[in-house]
Amino acid sequence: MGHVLSSKEGMKLAMKGFMILLIVTLVEVAIALLGNGHIGGMHWPKMLMIPVMCILSLYKAYYIVSIFMHLGSETKGMAASIVLPVALLFWAIIAFLWEGDTWNSRRNGVKSDASKVGQSIQQDNMIQNINELPNEIRWS
């Protein structure tokens, strides 16, 4: 567990943690605002912004768990008993996002099949000319 910090040392650690979390959060927000054109009118590629923001968030999570929650100072066995099960989630994330993508392509496949047999279909995701808007949209 390490030694007990004095009030002064504790305050120093707390301020350092505060600054790190604050700065990383502000960087994330800055990326979102700049990259989406709210400030400066630039549009950065999403495929670059999203991984960067994910990595910054993971860093924040690591910092909170390791320093604020002291898991970094616990015994190796204890840290492993908590971190290893969480690591399983990485596969869960990949698998379920993959699954969601499959739902999307299946649904769009059904729609394009419907168009082949002559039924009218709507592209739900498109901005449409106002005269072509469907009367009812189903988000199934």
Add this chain to the structure above:
Amino acid sequence: MAHDTAIDVENKEHDGHKQEVKSDVWQGGESPFKSSYGKLMMWYFLLSDAFTFAGFLIAYGALRFSMDAWPVPDHVFSTAPFGLENSPLIFVTFMTFVLIVSSVTVLRAVQEGKLENQGGVVKWLVITILGGAVFLGCQAWEWTKLIAGEGTTIYNNPFSSQLEEGSYITFERAKELNEQNGMGLVEKTMTVNVHTDNGHTTEELSYLAKPNPKFVSAEATPNEVEYTQLYFEKIDHHYFHRHGNDAGKTYVGDADKGSFKVKDPYLIAYHEGNYFPGAYEVDNQLKGEPMGPKSFGTLFFFITGFHGFHVFSGLIILLVIAVNSWSGFYGSRKNGYEMVEKVGLYWHFVDLVWVFVFLVFYLI
């Protein structure tokens, strides 16, 4: 096991130190993780809670991937108090800031607890409680804006995936575009009953309607069947409860239910404080988008609500522990201020979850 222990004890007598350690471990009384039972179990509770949140967030990801269109968070969460309209992310950044501060103050409380400094523990716990309360208040404000102002509920999501090249327009601009491009939309007014907190009133509501003969049916009166699409200026969520007298009842509401048929194409547009559902402008053309995926509202309110519930229960626990610390209860306890450490773990976890909620709902 008993047999092994017996052998170990025997070996201890013969072989000395190495065997002695082994036998003591198996006889208990020594914690291999060098942590107390309470803290370890708090960690395992947090682990299981992390899986619950991960389940929710992964469901969010899977559903979002399965949709062609998803609301752009910068447009959904762009209101802030003190008249700040169109300021995406500002308010939620403030909420995140508050949560970071309260996470740091609870860290200070834990540190003071290890020093057995009662006054310090109580002081930092009280600041933490204030921070948590401010966060919950902000969340309540945000939910109120989303539900009552924008009309996003667990059943309904007016935000579609506003595409980048489009810009939201006002009702007046829509009328201009209509004339300019000869779109044939007709401006009409209707008297509507508005349900407000102070009772019912009526007001005149302007709208644009698109004439279409396709929907003529036997039982319909001429007024009801002339227009396939109606575009209203959205004022507030009471929009959904308006009864139309002049407009086609099929589109404004069923007489018995008195509610707007939310599946009709319509888009909330807000620009400089003006709303116009059903339209925005792309290259001088009035374009529209249908309603966005319902699962957005459902997921947002369930996940942020579940997180808010954690904040709330954390506040109650913090309050109890602050009172106990203040009364000197922990000072006389054998394990000292360990309860402060445990609630500290819980409170840091709440902050940890918010890191990911913030990432997936607001940033991406």
